[in-house]
Amino acid sequence: MSIVIILLAVALGLIPAFIARGKGRSFLGWWIFGALLLIVALPLALVQKDRRPRCPHCAEMVQTAATVCPHCQRTLGQDPERVMHGSAATE
Numbered sequence: 001m002s003i004v005i006i007l008l009a010v011a012l013g014l015i016p017a018f019i020a021r022g023k024g025r026s027f028l029g030w031w032i033f034g035a036l037l038l039i040v041a042l043p044l045a046l047v048q049k050d051r052r053p054r055c056p057h058c059a060e061m062v063q064t065a066a067t068v069c070p071h072c073q074r075t076l077g078q079d080p081e082r083v084m085h086g087s088a089a090t091e
């Protein structure tokens with residue numbers, strides 16, 4: 001009986017994990033958090049700010065390690081911080 005509850009918690013913990021991963025957060029950390037405290041982790045994952053940098057060309061969210069924007073196919077800067085600050089970094 002209790003193994004069913006544990007498996008259910010682990011499975012439901014995937015929900016906040018996928019939401020958080022989509023916002024550039026740790027999948028594993030949010031999976032564990034969601035499995036242990038789903039009632040807290042799920043709303044927190046939903047209200048988390050997106051941590052991914054924006055493409056300076058098209059302003060779409062991109063992965064931190066990306067070197068080419070998947071939306072506009074333009075080359076991104078090597079330094080993620082430069083991408084993060086967009087056109088303000090071209091000084």
Ligand SMILES: [Zn+2]
Pocket residue numbers: 055056057058059060069070071072073074
């Ligand atoms: Zn782009």
